[in-house]
Amino acid sequence: MLRMQPFEVHLPETVAEACKLRSELADSLFVAGGTDLLPNIKHGLFTPKHLISLSHIDGFDGISVVDGAIRIGAGTSLDVVANSTDVPPGLAKAASLVAGPQHRKMGTLGGNVMLDTRCLFYNQSTQWREALGYCLKAEGTFCHVIGSDKRCVAAHSADTVPVLLALDAAVEFVGPEGEGAVNMRQLYRQEGRDPVQLDDRTLLTAIVLPPLPAGHVSTYRKVRTRAAIDFPQLGIGLAGAIVDGVVTELSAVASALMPQPKVLKGMDAAVGKPLDEAMIEHLAERCFKQVRPQRSLHGDPAWRRHMARVEMRRGLEELVEASQ
Ligand SMILES: Cc1cc2nc3c(=O)[nH]c(=O)nc-3n(C[C@H](O)[C@H](O)[C@H](O)COP(=O)(O)OP(=O)(O)OC[C@H]3O[C@@H](n4cnc5c(N)ncnc54)[C@H](O)[C@@H]3O)c2cc1C
Numbered sequence: 001m002l003r004m005q006p007f008e009v010h011l012p013e014t015v016a017e018a019c020k021l022r023s024e025l026a027d028s029l030f031v032a033g034g035t036d037l038l039p040n041i042k043h044g045l046f047t048p049k050h051l052i053s054l055s056h057i058d059g060f061d062g063i064s065v066v067d068g069a070i071r072i073g074a075g076t077s078l079d080v081v082a083n084s085t086d087v088p089p090g091l092a093k094a095a096s097l098v099a100g101p102q103h104r105k106m107g108t109l110g111g112n113v114m115l116d117t118r119c120l121f122y123n124q125s126t127q128w129r130e131a132l133g134y135c136l137k138a139e140g141t142f143c144h145v146i147g148s149d150k151r152c153v154a155a156h157s158a159d160t161v162p163v164l165l166a167l168d169a170a171v172e173f174v175g176p177e178g179e180g181a182v183n184m185r186q187l188y189r190q191e192g193r194d195p196v197q198l199d200d201r202t203l204l205t206a207i208v209l210p211p212l213p214a215g216h217v218s219t220y221r222k223v224r225t226r227a228a229i230d231f232p233q234l235g236i237g238l239a240g241a242i243v244d245g246v247v248t249e250l251s252a253v254a255s256a257l258m259p260q261p262k263v264l265k266g267m268d269a270a271v272g273k274p275l276d277e278a279m280i281e282h283l284a285e286r287c288f289k290q291v292r293p294q295r296s297l298h299g300d301p302a303w304r305r306h307m308a309r310v311e312m313r314r315g316l317e318e319l320v321e322a323s324q
């Protein structure tokens with residue numbers, strides 16, 4: 001049986017109080033819905049002495065639209081995002097495909113954006129990992145996926161993130177240096193041990209989307225073993241605009257491959273043209289050529305790469321359908 005390690009819970013009521021606690025208490029972590037962090041603590045991946053709960057912070061959740069820009073509080077539950085008509089359809093769809101209904105009620109968008117990378121050799125019990133001599137991401141010196149002692153390729157596995165990047169979202173935060181904001185395309189790095197480019201005492205406060213263009217279309221395609229609960233083996237976020245049958249913007253991001261979501265190049269080939277069968281085939285091929293799934297997740301990498309082409313095609317077809 002997996003036992004929870006003992007820790008003390010703190011319940012700050014303001015962002016300032018939460019950040020102060022995080023800076024002052026050694027061995028502390030933020031916890032939002034706890035749907036990822038608490039299983040990870042049970043697996044011995046983290047051993048915090050203090051958890052700073054974000055669930056009592058006033059004004060930490062909610063969705064507002066000001067001059068077309070959409071601001072989603074980091075503490076907004078995935079269930080609320082999934083059922084909101086204020087957010088783009090692709091983001092609502094991605095949120096609706098995270099885990100199971102109970103996780104989406106508890107889990108937050110901020111927690112999804114800050115989700116740790118995942119790996120078959122890492123998301124296991126302490127005994128399981130010990131039997132294998134641990135690995136580079138925790139307690140060990142060697143990566144079982146790529147045979148390296150320098151690099152971890154655990155996969156970025158948050159479903160909402162590929163769509164958020166395709167939508168050109170930014171995050172607002174409060175860190176040890178004060179308040180700040182960063183475009184999400186600059187948020188992640190290609191290193192599975194430390195995938196987020198922010199000081200780890202940083203508190204994410206909101207996710208902000210720029211105003212949607214006329215003719216906006218967006219969607220998310222997810223490959224997983226069971227169509228309930230499972231993390232993605234591949235995720236593709238698509239966002240753009242189609243006006244009178246002609247593409248005016250298009251962006252695509254693939255994930256669950258490497259530690260960093262991959263912003264796909266060459267999508268502008270569709271701008272000024274209709275998304276017809278030939279263009280969809282061309283873009284699906286461009287996607288296939290750019291993705292390199294690793295053995296860090298379930299599913300043969302060659303099959304997952306093939307599925308990137310298939311899901312890209314399906315996603316683009318969804319955009320055409322939505323524009324009609
Ligand atoms: C069985 C199971 C299946 C799952 N399937 C999926 C899936 O299919 N897709 C998917 O994307 N996820 C999945 N998850 C993971 C999880 O449910 C979601 O990613 C969820 O969005 C995490 O949000 P949370 O609020 O629960 O985060 P928490 O678990 O509370 O925190 C996650 C991490 O983010 C940090 N954090 C949280 N909020 C903030 C903040 N505001 N500022 C700074 N740091 C913060 C925490 O310190 C922690 O490191 C699954 C989990 C389980 C247990």
Ligand code: SF4
Binds near residue numbers: 136154
């Ligand atoms: S990719 Fe390698 S180092 Fe990273 S978690 Fe997996 S086995 Fe460990």
